[in-house]
Amino acid sequence: MVLNVGVIGTGNIGSDHVRRLATQVSGARVAALFDVDGERAGAVADRVGARVHSQAADVIEDIQVDAVVIASPGDTHADLVLACVAADKPVLCEKPLATTVESALKVLEAEVAHGRRLTRVGFMRRHDPGYRAVKVAVDDGSVGEPLLMHCVHRNASVPAGFTSDMSLTDSVIHEIDAARWLLGDEIVAATVVAVRPSPLATNGMRDPQLVLLETAGGAVVDVEVFLHCQYGYDVRCEVVGANGTVSLDTPTTGALTRSGRREQAVPEDWRVRFAPAYLDELQQWVDGVASGNGGGGGSSAWDGYAATAVAQACVASLSSGARTAVGLVDRPTLYA
Amino acid sequence: MVLNVGVIGTGNIGSDHVRRLATQVSGARVAALFDVDGERAGAVADRVGARVHSQAADVIEDIQVDAVVIASPGDTHADLVLACVAADKPVLCEKPLATTVESALKVLEAEVAHGRRLTRVGFMRRHDPGYRAVKVAVDDGSVGEPLLMHCVHRNASVPAGFTSDMSLTDSVIHEIDAARWLLGDEIVAATVVAVRPSPLATNGMRDPQLVLLETAGGAVVDVEVFLHCQYGYDVRCEVVGANGTVSLDTPTTGALTRSGRREQAVPEDWRVRFAPAYLDELQQWVDGVASGNGGGGGSSAWDGYAATAVAQACVASLSSGARTAVGLVDRPTLYA
Amino acid sequence: MVLNVGVIGTGNIGSDHVRRLATQVSGARVAALFDVDGERAGAVADRVGARVHSQAADVIEDIQVDAVVIASPGDTHADLVLACVAADKPVLCEKPLATTVESALKVLEAEVAHGRRLTRVGFMRRHDPGYRAVKVAVDDGSVGEPLLMHCVHRNASVPAGFTSDMSLTDSVIHEIDAARWLLGDEIVAATVVAVRPSPLATNGMRDPQLVLLETAGGAVVDVEVFLHCQYGYDVRCEVVGANGTVSLDTPTTGALTRSGRREQAVPEDWRVRFAPAYLDELQQWVDGVASGNGGGGGSSAWDGYAATAVAQACVASLSSGARTAVGLVDRPTLYA
Amino acid sequence: MVLNVGVIGTGNIGSDHVRRLATQVSGARVAALFDVDGERAGAVADRVGARVHSQAADVIEDIQVDAVVIASPGDTHADLVLACVAADKPVLCEKPLATTVESALKVLEAEVAHGRRLTRVGFMRRHDPGYRAVKVAVDDGSVGEPLLMHCVHRNASVPAGFTSDMSLTDSVIHEIDAARWLLGDEIVAATVVAVRPSPLATNGMRDPQLVLLETAGGAVVDVEVFLHCQYGYDVRCEVVGANGTVSLDTPTTGALTRSGRREQAVPEDWRVRFAPAYLDELQQWVDGVASGNGGGGGSSAWDGYAATAVAQACVASLSSGARTAVGLVDRPTLYA
Ligand SMILES: [Mg+2]
Ligand SMILES: [Mg+2]
Ligand SMILES: [Mg+2]
Numbered sequence A, B, C, D: 001m002v003l004n005v006g007v008i009g010t011g012n013i014g015s016d017h018v019r020r021l022a023t024q025v026s027g028a029r030v031a032a033l034f035d036v037d038g039e040r041a042g043a044v045a046d047r048v049g050a051r052v053h054s055q056a057a058d059v060i061e062d063i064q065v066d067a068v069v070i071a072s073p074g075d076t077h078a079d080l081v082l083a084c085v086a087a088d089k090p091v092l093c094e095k096p097l098a099t100t101v102e103s104a105l106k107v108l109e110a111e112v113a114h115g116r117r118l119t120r121v122g123f124m125r126r127h128d129p130g131y132r133a134v135k136v137a138v139d140d141g142s143v144g145e146p147l148l149m150h151c152v153h154r155n156a157s158v159p160a161g162f163t164s165d166m167s168l169t170d171s172v173i174h175e176i177d178a179a180r181w182l183l184g185d186e187i188v189a190a191t192v193v194a195v196r197p198s199p200l201a202t203n204g205m206r207d208p209q210l211v212l213l214e215t216a217g218g219a220v221v222d223v224e225v226f227l228h229c230q231y232g233y234d235v236r237c238e239v240v241g242a243n244g245t246v247s248l249d250t251p252t253t254g255a256l257t258r259s260g261r262r263e264q265a266v267p268e269d270w271r272v273r274f275a276p277a278y279l280d281e282l283q284q285w286v287d288g289v290a291s292g293n294g295g296g297g298g299s300s301a302w303d304g305y306a307a308t309a310v311a312q313a314c315v316a317s318l319s320s321g322a323r324t325a326v327g328l329v330d331r332p333t334l335y336a
């Protein structure tokens, strides 16, 4: 039994997902796809023998499509997920689930009304071996009760057009999800601290930023997001518990020693750093869908909603300069 | 176009290969398989929808089998590879290519007579990202002319029945191939140095052993092989060049700090350590066969022959206590 | 020429200083000392052949004392330093210079009136090889313009009687000085963020705390202070610049690999971690005094005043929960 | 009570010792010194207020000299130590104790006849915190019975005039002593393995060399010595036991991350790397002499003799190309 997957959006990450589904993920094939750039869609489809549709909705409604991957621009996500729920098709939606809290809520409500979880949000870090080791150490009590979490999220640079808000909604949102997942706790407030911008930041971006997140239980998470750090892609995380700490290692392959220095390479970008995580995410999703459970271990529509709500509070705090409370609706029993 | 692979031997590594071919490798399926334990063969075949044959030869001769993976016991390898060559079918043979120099030579001669390279030997380390980074640093001149190579090869323990000779023919053979490949040089002599055996070594094994390999160009490789090190699986390698060195890192995911210690986990065994390498090896082979080149980048029958010859020199040295020259035949132009 | 040093306070750190001055520091001897516990003073004095005085003031006024080390409780520091200035004697005062901004200002004013710098504050981290390497990398432009600084300051535990305020005035004050020194910038605001206290924190302490410091130039420093971390003494620091970062390594001597783990020891306490820094601090001070410059490279009364002012802002912020501005007087030209 | 030390030889290491004794070591002063270069001797003496003698023997016989440090060229050591024994004065002799086995034996015999241990050989690694941590782990059973030891000894370069033999007698001799000390075992055979010389090695030196040392108990030590490695000073050591291993860390202060690389500095030379060890060595010696025990914890004349004997076996092996047995005399009870 092969799962027929439809893919909406075949830009950077979408075409990566198509390639993985076609060549590395077991039990799946790409049956159909759509992109606003028809030529790009055609080229990607040719490589994997998929049908090209002229509208995103057609992918979802395609009778031969069993499940959908959404990798189109973020502001299209919520409506597409709603269509998937309406069509009763499992969907893996790239983060964010929605760009507004309101639209995220609509997805929640639709899924609750539908009575079954169909949505998974593409927070791939939950599938990274390093993050999983942190999760194990937190959950098995190795570090004691978690009190603090320190995060660093750096890119060498970001494309033109990237804004200060996007640092929060597109980058920090990964730490938001990771913190909720690792600490097993909701985030109730966010504060963005103004930092002197790097002279190398483009577009007048506020970069770096320092974000503080507070959980319901009183743990505090600090996140440095710095998207023009120049030197490479660097994601770090340390959870500080009452009697120990656990932290990620940056994956390295080896060391070169010469000219008075021992050197280890830093990953170039997130594709290099998280390639195994993306693959595991897709495989777990395909396996989960195939076994009828919607893809265990990943993040639900609730997780997507909560992350969007926290990211929006960060945006508000960036604008106001003040600590901003995050008001979540009650968690539906579907997501208990 | 899907490559139909036949697999001979479905023990530990064979069933791993079947699983990978069926679920992770793109462009391949397991069409047929054989194992001396028919029940085991049947169970593995059921999981992937493969045919079971009652003899190894039938797998090779199966008209629906395009290429063959050999993962049966080492002393069966040479004859099976010969049969693949006779049948003009590409073959990925787990190391060793042969257990005697004579039978390895027969494979060489058959392939030379056949006039086309069909054989690839499963030295998976050539596909490990760490080893590849070492290779790049050696080849691009980052460390200068290579002079020395230090290797460590440790297992927590080995199964009952493992012998002192097998430390050389089954374990050190990986370092033999890695040294030849990384240094781009043939090994011309081997010396096994007697070390006090660990009191925890079973079966009266000489364990650890220290092996010295000399290359034609005068570089020296030392290898510690220690198969009852108790603490985990640990493979290290450092190439020392005229103006720098390059070394492997042991892959780690993170660090746990508690009770006065910062701790990083050591891989449990070779499956954990080299899982990505095995997968890459199979994918490269499948891609290579599909594109008609027999699987570029891996080790040839010549490499398998040379490794067997060096391993046999090690065995002779272990027995005699003396430095033992390795006499290789001239390299046929097929392997130039 | 040997510098005759008088030491006031021979508790933990004071007796350490006496021992160092007597046995490890070149060009100095301990001529006289005082402690409120006369018996303790006598025992320490016997070991080094020093005179014991019955009052702190007598040490300062002792005609045979060339320079003074103050290691008595913090609330006695300012008056003792004032007495040293009045006596025109160089003084190394353990941090803090003063426990109130007002008394710190009195020291400043006295020294300015005196017209010559006599005071050095014992911020030993400026003498740690790791911190100095960070300083070099910041100053030589290796990391570009500094934008952020992340600090961690953890003790396994603190003595009974240690309070939440003392986390700021006795522990974080080290980071305050380090940040000012490394970034070459004054701190203009402080915010203490409430974190869920560790269940293992004693005395109802707020522990850990997260402190944000903002510099005049817009750089932001975050400090985790956690004084019941259980596992050891852990001080870290990373300065993030516009094109790179530089961070401390925790000094280690080696690694033990066993039972599936590679382990490195964490220093037990600050004495172990900063022993070489304390020694260098004393030697530099003695050399500086001997050469008539008051001990170059260390922190001045201005540094001690600024650190006290920032620490007091932290205490105010802990109490109010609000960001608290630090109002410094104009820097006298004596400290330009 | 201050120990009056006489120093013979004020070249690189001798003048370092003078400086340390004068400024960093407690309980000692440099009373007298000698160097073949009288001008150099005078300059060094001036800095520390020592008397200059016109002959080495005069330093030893100086009635105001309590103990002697020998840092003159290696071939003068044995005779000077003999003179110290004759004068009943404790002596710290830089390695080697002697340049021939015969002269080392004479020292042994003289000391045995004298009936009291006066000689300590300057193997400073026994005072390095890293080596000491390895010693503790071996002695407390953390790694189980030691079976193998891997050593690396690299210098960026060596002065003109340094020879292949000196690699063994001046450099590897440190590993010889370290191995004997760490493993608690005598070395009974040595083999020097020919390695292709680095094209950057000067003076036609065989560099690098690979040395194998076998202990009486059957443990094997391999030593890479490479004195033109270009990149810095790098000393490593790993002891492999039956159930774990323990290794040195190279001391580092921090990491600089920029341009795709995380970099840590390698020490420039042995002075940087082992400065704390040299200081501890001198202090322990001074304390030991002062307390009448001759300086506990360091290496005795027996250790110096054994190291010389092993180094000479290495030289013989380098010349003959063969494994060379080390024949030690019976250990006198004075060194039990
Ligand atoms: Mg994602
Ligand atoms: Mg293999
Ligand atoms: Mg201090």
Ligand SMILES: [Mg+2]
Residues within 6 Å of the ligand: D094, D095, D122, D123, D124
């Ligand atoms: Mg020495």
